[in-house]
Amino acid sequence: xxxxxxxxxxxxxxxxxxxxxxxxxxxxxxxxxxxxxxxxxxxxxxxxxxxxxxxxxxxxxxxxxxxxxxxxxxxxxxxxxxxxxxxxxxxxxxxxxxxxxxxxxxxxxxxxxxxxxxxxxxxxxxxxxxxxxxxxxxxxxxxxxxxxxxxxxxxxxxxxxxxxxxxxxxxxxxxxxxxxxxxxxxxxxxxxxxxxxxxxxxxxxxxxxxxxxxxxxxxxxxxxxxxxxxxxxxxxxxxxxxxxxxxxxxxxxxxxxxxxxxxxxxxxxxxxxxxxxxxxxxxxxxxxxxxxxxxxxxxxxxxxxxxxxxxxxxxxxxxxxxxxxxxxxxxxxxxxxxxxxxxxxxxxxxxxxxxxxxxxxxxxxxxxxxxxxxxxxxxxxxxxxxxxxxxxxxxxxxxxxxxxxxxxxxxxxxxxxxxxxxxxxxxxxxxxxxxxxxxxxxxxxxxxxxxxxxxxxxxxxxxxxx
Numbered sequence: 001x002x003x004x005x006x007x008x009x010x011x012x013x014x015x016x017x018x019x020x021x022x023x024x025x026x027x028x029x030x031x032x033x034x035x036x037x038x039x040x041x042x043x044x045x046x047x048x049x050x051x052x053x054x055x056x057x058x059x060x061x062x063x064x065x066x067x068x069x070x071x072x073x074x075x076x077x078x079x080x081x082x083x084x085x086x087x088x089x090x091x092x093x094x095x096x097x098x099x100x101x102x103x104x105x106x107x108x109x110x111x112x113x114x115x116x117x118x119x120x121x122x123x124x125x126x127x128x129x130x131x132x133x134x135x136x137x138x139x140x141x142x143x144x145x146x147x148x149x150x151x152x153x154x155x156x157x158x159x160x161x162x163x164x165x166x167x168x169x170x171x172x173x174x175x176x177x178x179x180x181x182x183x184x185x186x187x188x189x190x191x192x193x194x195x196x197x198x199x200x201x202x203x204x205x206x207x208x209x210x211x212x213x214x215x216x217x218x219x220x221x222x223x224x225x226x227x228x229x230x231x232x233x234x235x236x237x238x239x240x241x242x243x244x245x246x247x248x249x250x251x252x253x254x255x256x257x258x259x260x261x262x263x264x265x266x267x268x269x270x271x272x273x274x275x276x277x278x279x280x281x282x283x284x285x286x287x288x289x290x291x292x293x294x295x296x297x298x299x300x301x302x303x304x305x306x307x308x309x310x311x312x313x314x315x316x317x318x319x320x321x322x323x324x325x326x327x328x329x330x331x332x333x334x335x336x337x338x339x340x341x342x343x344x345x346x347x348x349x350x351x352x353x354x355x356x357x358x359x360x361x362x363x364x365x366x367x368x369x370x371x372x373x374x375x376x377x378x379x380x381x382x383x384x385x386x387x388x389x390x391x392x393x394x395x396x397x398x399x400x401x402x403x404x405x406x407x408x409x410x411x412x413x414x415x416x417x418x419x420x421x422x423x424x425x426x427x428x429x430x431x432x433x434x435x436x437x438x439x440x441x442x443x444x445x446x447x448x449x450x451x452x453x454x455x456x457x458x459x460x461x462x463x464x465x466x
Contacts (some may be wrong), residue, residue, distance in 0.1 A: 003343035010035035010338060011371050018264045018373055018420035023321075026309060028330035031043060032337035039341050047337055056333035059380060060325060062171065062284060066164055067116070067325040068318065069291035073242070074115035074123070075317035076295060079309050080302035082124040082235035083110065088230030091131065100133040100145050100199050104192070107149025113239025114162045114246075114291055116324070117150040121427050124150075129220065129431075132213055136162035136260050138206045141199065143427050144441030148195040151417060152449045153188035156375070156409040162246050162287045164328075164376045165412050168406040172387040176250045177283050180406035182465045187410055187456040194448045201346060219432025242294040249286035254278055331372040335381035348385075357393035358457045361386075361404060362411040366450060370415030370420075373422065379412035402466055407453060414450035417442060 016032040018024055029052055036047045077083050087106050094102045103124060110120045128142050156165040159181035166177050173179075227236075262275040305425060306313075338344055351367065354360040364386060369378025382389075394404050417424050419435055424442060428435060459465060 003341065004346040005343070006035050006038045007338055007341055007343035007347070014334065015373065015418070015420040018422070018425070024327045024422065025330045027433075028334040032334045034389050035341060036171075036337060039343070047340070051340060052212040052333040052337050055336040055384075056329045057405050059332045062281075063167070063328075063376070064321070064325045065288050065290070066162075066167060066284065068321040069288055069295065070114060070116040070162070070164075071317040071324070072112070072314055073238075073291050073294045073298070074120070075313050076298040076302075076306055077115055077219060077238065078123050079306045079313045080235075080298050081229055082238065082298070082302065083115075084127070085229040085232050085235035086110070087124065087127040088229055089235075091127075097135060099128075099135045099137055100141070100203065101196065103128045103142075103145050104149035104196065106153045107146055109236070109239065111150045111154040111163065112158060112161050112243070113236075114242040114287075114294055115239075116194060116320075117155060117163070117174035117423060120150045121146060121423075121430050125430050133159075136207075136212045137203055138211050139217055139431070140433060140438045141202055141206070141441060142431050143433060143438040144202070144445055145199055146427060146431075147417065147424075147442050147445045148192075148199065151423060152195065152413060152445060153191040153452075156413045157184045157188040157191060157452070160183045160243060160247060162242060162290060165379065166409050167283055167287055168376055168379055168412075169383065169408045171192075171280040172383045173391065173401040173405050173408075174279040175283070175401050175405040177246065179289065179402035180249060180400075180466050183403065183456050183460060184410070186459055186465075187406075187452045190455050191449055191452045194451075195445055198444055198448065199441070202237075209438055217432060219430065230302065237301065238294045238297040241291045241329070243299050245290035245293045249289045250283060253282045253285055257282070267450070313454075324422070328374050328377045331374045331377035332380050334373050335368060335377060336384070339381060339385050352386075355398050356457075357390065357399060358403065358407050358460070359454070360393070361390050362407050362414075362453045362457065364452070365408050365411035366414035366416070369412045370418050373416065373418055373420040375412040375416035378416060379408055383408065399460075400466055403460055407457060410449075410453040410456060414453060415446060417446045 010031045012036070014027060017027045029048065033044050033048055036044050086109060090102050090106050094105065106127070107120050107124055110123065111117055115123070124146060124425065125142070128146065129139065132139055132142055154161055155163045159178045161177065170176055238364055257278045259279065260275055260277050262273050265271050265274050351364045354363055363380045365379050368382045369375050372378045372381065390404055391401070394401070419439060426436060431438070
């Protein structure tokens with residue numbers, strides 16, 4: 001019990017410092033090694049070098065290029081004016097009176113098109129603020145609206161999404177980003193419908209109470225000036241190219257390279273041969289190639305405005321990619337250390353006692369995502385520790401790997417958005433709101449998203465649809 005309390009204290013400490021705005025990159029190793037110190041002081045140095053840093057660097061090796069290319073692509077979409085064009089077109093389509101639906105659709109288009117959800121927050125907020133002000137909807141509802149569009153169904157439910165949460169399971173289950181397309185689509189529809197119903201209920205309640213947009217607010221953007229924008233079909237073309245290229249590369253790469261590919265890394269000497277298992281990296285290569293095509297297409301379609309701000313713009317994008325990937329990698333290293341401590345056995349034994357393979361996976365992944373405050377970090381920890389068990393149980397029950405993939409991805413985006421989540425902290429900072437003002441609605445969306453994975457599991461058992 002004492003060892004369990006040490007683990008619990010480390011988790012609470014990390015959540016607390018993240019909630020108060022301190023860097024996870026600094027405090028994740030402090031929290032992890034503090035737990036090791038209280039458990040077995042001799043293991044502090046070996047755990048830091050042999051486990052924390054090993055897992056952290058391993059995560060970066062696989063996924064940093066996706067963070068980097070996604071951030072650059074999103075920044076170019078912003079610099080080109082394409083994001084403004086897409087927002088304006090959606091507003092014309094749905095009308096300013098449907099501000100919430102418009103913002104959700106814009107966020108969904110950008111996220112599913114490959115733009116990092118961190119970038120989406122910065123790109124969409126100015127338009128959301130203007131729309132909500134015009135419609136007299138309380139500003140405190142903006143974070144929940146953006147969260148529904150960017151942090152939920154397009155992040156990990158819809159098949160083919162190039163977000164990192166949909167890529168990580170491919171390396172464990174030998175699947176691709178299009179796994180379980182029907183289950184993912186049905187889950188996405190459930191989240192979207194229930195989320196919009198909730199937000200509309202909140203809007204009507206505020207209207208009935210006579211609450212308007214608000215006054216004396218922080219970080220208010222300048223009003224949209226309505227400058228000339230690119231045609232919306234031209235603006236959305238790079239996003240379409242990313243989606244199509246991802247789908248094509250997913251099929252081509254295994255055919256081109258086979259099950260594995262090796263090469264000799266040295267012309268002189270006898271360096272060991274480098275062998276790549278394509279099932280573990282093929283989906284990552286596909287997304288990287290698709291994002292490269294998206295970047296090139298933006299450069300080709302909007303050369304002048306992009307080049308004018310390319311140097312400074314890409315610096316900020318690269319900085320954002322480094323910060324996001326390092327935060328997640330640090331949480332991954334923290335989780336790996338915590339998972340190696342005796343106290344974690346209490347948690348693992350409790351989770352493994354769940355008899356149903358899919359429910360077991362969903363609860364394990366969403367619990368660890370909540371503990372670490374990161375969908376990708378929590379899922380990576382859960383799959384690194386228990387993927388073989390999940391696979392064995394699924395094979396025994398005749399469950400396809402595609403279903404394991406989709407359940408893991410959707411579960412990662414469940415309880416990850418607790419108060420210490422990096423994306424939540426970023427979203428509130430950008431909108432100039434506090435947890436007290438706006439987190440209630442983000443948490444409601446979190447509950448809907450968590451519920452959705454169990455709806456998908458129920459659909460699979462009821463219909464057998466994949």
